[in-house]
Amino acid sequence: MGCASAGGPESHGHNVDPWEKMNRGIFRFNEGADRWAIEPASRAWSFAVPKLAQQGIKNIYDNAWMPAVIGNHLLQAHPVEAFVEDLPRLILNTTIGLAGLFDVASQVGIRENVTDFGITMGRWGLPPGPYFEIPLLGPSNARDGVGRVVDGFSSPYTYFIPWWSFFVTRGVELMNLRALYAEELAQSKADAFDYYLFRRDAWMQNRRYRVGQARGEVAPSPAEDEDLFYFDDADDADDADDDYEADAIDRGREDAEGGADST
Amino acid sequence: MSHPGRGFSTRTLQGLVLPVFSLAIFALVAIAVPSSGAEVSEAEKTAAAGPRAALAKTLDGVVAVLSDPALDAAQRRERIEVIAYASFDFETMSRAVLGKKWRSLSADQKVTFIGEFKQLLSRSYGRRLGRWGDEEIAIVGDRAESRGDVIVETRIVGGDFDGAAIDYRLRKAPDGEWRAIDVVVEGVRLVSIYRTQFRDAMAKGGAEDLLRQMKQKNAKAVVGSGS
Numbered sequence: 252m253g254c255a256s257a258g259g260p261e262s263h264g265h266n267v268d269p270w271e272k273m274n275r276g277i278f279r280f281n282e283g284a285d286r287w288a289i290e291p292a293s294r295a296w297s298f299a300v301p302k303l304a305q306q307g308i309k310n311i312y313d314n315a316w317m318p319a320v321i322g323n324h325l326l327q328a329h330p331v332e333a334f335v336e337d338l339p340r341l342i343l344n345t346t347i348g349l350a351g352l353f354d355v356a357s358q359v360g361i362r363e364n365v366t367d368f369g370i371t372m373g374r375w376g377l378p379p380g381p382y383f384e385i386p387l388l389g390p391s392n393a394r395d396g397v398g399r400v401v402d403g404f405s406s407p408y409t410y411f412i413p414w415w416s417f418f419v420t421r422g423v424e425l426m427n428l429r430a431l432y433a434e435e436l437a438q439s440k441a442d443a444f445d446y447y448l449f450r451r452d453a454w455m456q457n458r459r460y461r462v463g464q465a466r467g468e469v470a471p472s473p474a475e476d477e478d479l480f481y482f483d484d485a486d487d488a489d490d491a492d493d494d495y496e497a498d499a500i501d502r503g504r505e506d507a508e509g510g511a512d513s514t
Numbered sequence: 515m516s517h518p519g520r521g522f523s524t525r526t527l528q529g530l531v532l533p534v535f536s537l538a539i540f541a542l543v544a545i546a547v548p549s550s551g552a553e554v555s556e557a558e559k560t561a562a563a564g565p566r567a568a569l570a571k572t573l574d575g576v577v578a579v580l581s582d583p584a585l586d587a588a589q590r591r592e593r594i595e596v597i598a599y600a601s602f603d604f605e606t607m608s609r610a611v612l613g614k615k616w617r618s619l620s621a622d623q624k625v626t627f628i629g630e631f632k633q634l635l636s637r638s639y640g641r642r643l644g645r646w647g648d649e650e651i652a653i654v655g656d657r658a659e660s661r662g663d664v665i666v667e668t669r670i671v672g673g674d675f676d677g678a679a680i681d682y683r684l685r686k687a688p689d690g691e692w693r694a695i696d697v698v699v700e701g702v703r704l705v706s707i708y709r710t711q712f713r714d715a716m717a718k719g720g721a722e723d724l725l726r727q728m729k730q731k732n733a734k735a736v737v738g739s740g741s
Contacts, residue, residue, distance in 0.1 A: 444715055
């Protein structure tokens with residue numbers, strides 16, 4: 252395993268992962284970092300910090316990201332989410348919830364939204380661009396990688412703490428999350444035949460779905476499923492490459508995610 | 515106790531898509547015995563009543579197994595597996611997951627593939643049942659696809675993944691039963707995810723190599739299923 256995939260997405264006109272070789276390299280680096288640094292650290296963290304405290308810390312981080320969520324909802328022209336859900340959530344959790352430690356808002360039934368600038372750009376038609384594995388951060392694409400930088404600047408951390416401690420807080424955030432989801436992560440790795448492909452596709456599909464949601468698509472699940480699940484016996488006389496027909500539609504649509512012209 | 519709400523966002527750590535995907539476990543497992551007689555006549559009233567009723571019945575069945583304190587982990591897994599085997603159309607899933615490569619398999623290989631794929635899905639998902647807590651699954655809608663399949667939409671209520679969307683694609687089998695052929699968790703499509711990996715494996719080592727890898731994983735799953 253591990254080497255560049257033989258029959259990968261480049262077998263037809265549309266390639267969502269033209270940088271696969273580089274991405275796989277970064278992926279290996281990330282996996283190594285996880286194995287030798289992040290995972291052991293998060294295990295120690297898990298040992299020292301009780302689950303409930305881990306949850307509290309995650310809540311604080313979630314709360315600190317809320318200004319970015321509000322900003323993005325406004326930019327996406329979703330004022331209802333911003334003013335009816337996000338803003339009351341931020342206010343409640345920051346005050347009664349003690350700077351976000353307790354998720355009071357969820358207790359009183361305010362929905363927690365998650366969005367980011369990558370989705371904002373997708374919502375207005377910017378295509379995702381090539382898949383891109385970010386060192387230490389994992390799956391992304393050209394559009395959403397830029398989005399992360401923009402979101403970073405909208406985080407309160409950026410302004411209220413010295414620049415170097417940003418890395419410390421991010422490190423703690425990641426380690427904490429790693430600890431919370433250790434079991435799921437291990438399971439997914441054990442189940443995957445090629446973890447790189449597994450994670451890449453899962454991530455891309457989830458992003459596409461969420462951009463669809465931000466656009467208000469009624470059924471954000473993709474139409475090419477129809478082709479995946481119907482076996483047209485008529486065009487069975489196969490030439491070698493027709494295996495990728497369905498996928499060509501898949502990938503085409505992937506790109507059309509950005510194309511406001513697609514419907 | 516606080517609910518973290520939707521515990522997944524791309525701004526988080528690498529691979530956090532995975533908790534989302536692991537919901538497929540619950541999802542897969544949460545499909546049960548297809549409806550019979552009564553629901554079929556219902557299906558004639560509205561297109562979606564059949565599959566929806568089938569899914570509702572399933573969810574009830576699974577919840578009953580999960581909440582029965584008399585069962586130990588192994589017994590639960592077994593019963594859930596029985597339910598999953600009856601309510602998924604693994605042959606259609608196998609064809610879809612291999613696409614046109616399906617036809618390059620010999621008759622024997624096809625049988626082997628279906629058997630291994632079935633085990634693969636059921637085992638890996640059965641193992642995660644221990645994490646089932648207070649969550650419930652609510653059926654929130656359904657829609658007919660253009661060629662007869664029905665998508666039934668569900669949401670997780672409560673727990674770490676509150677609000678997560680899980681859609682099931684159901685198809686009416688020749689025997690009149692509705693069976694699931696795909697699970698879509700927050701936009702992540704089970705069959706499609708396996709499709710890329712299987713096709714990649716076949717391109718590298720051929721059908722025999724893929725089957726060998728599947729058997730290996732299934733054997734490991736048995737060993738590791740004690741946890």
